[in-house]
Amino acid sequence: MSHGNPTEEIEALRKQVASCASWFYWIAGMTVINCMMIQSGSDTSFVIGLTVGMVVDAMAASAGATAKLFAAGFDAICVAGLIFLGVKARRGLRWAFIAGIVLYGMDTLLSLVAPNAISIGVHAWALFSMGMGLRVAGKLQVAESAAALPPVLGSPVVASSSALDPARAGLSESKQVAATSSV
Secondary structure, eight states, X not given: OOSSOHHHHHHHXXXXXXXXXXXXXXXXXXXXXXXXXXXXXXXXXXTTSOHHHHHHHHHHHTTOHHHHHHHHHHHHHHHHHHXXXXXXXXXXXXXXXXXXXXXXXXXXXXXXXXXOHHHHHHHHHHHHHHHHHHHHHHHHHHHHHHHHSOSOTTOOOOOOHHHHOTTTTTOOHHHHHHHHHTO
């Protein structure tokens, strides 16, 4: 991390946050693909999507058209939520990472019902990446706050002589009278 130029440091932190937030989009995209695959009768799915969506889709697959429609609606709500969290996390909002960790963590617990080492590993890596995003988003907030502060507190304020002398400040004689009479 660069400690010289605050702008470069902030930009590097923003890139890291965006990289970590991209997990929300990957999970959303794979959830859509899994939904379509399961709804079409395939027994193949990707491990990165939401387990809860796959469970709902699998139950609906044998229950009829209304159940499939309900499952697709459920998946759409989950995907919209993931995209929303991704947008907010990409902006560096820590609560979005926290919500994502909690929700995907619960989804990870669901994947333990029918343990698949690859699925659990991918879920764990995604959770770790979201945790890194949370940590980096905190650093980003600190860096942005520090960049917005005055240079150094307690440093002497030096007023230019033109600010003290109305004639040097370029004020006309009438404005000089008004400026001195208001003092």
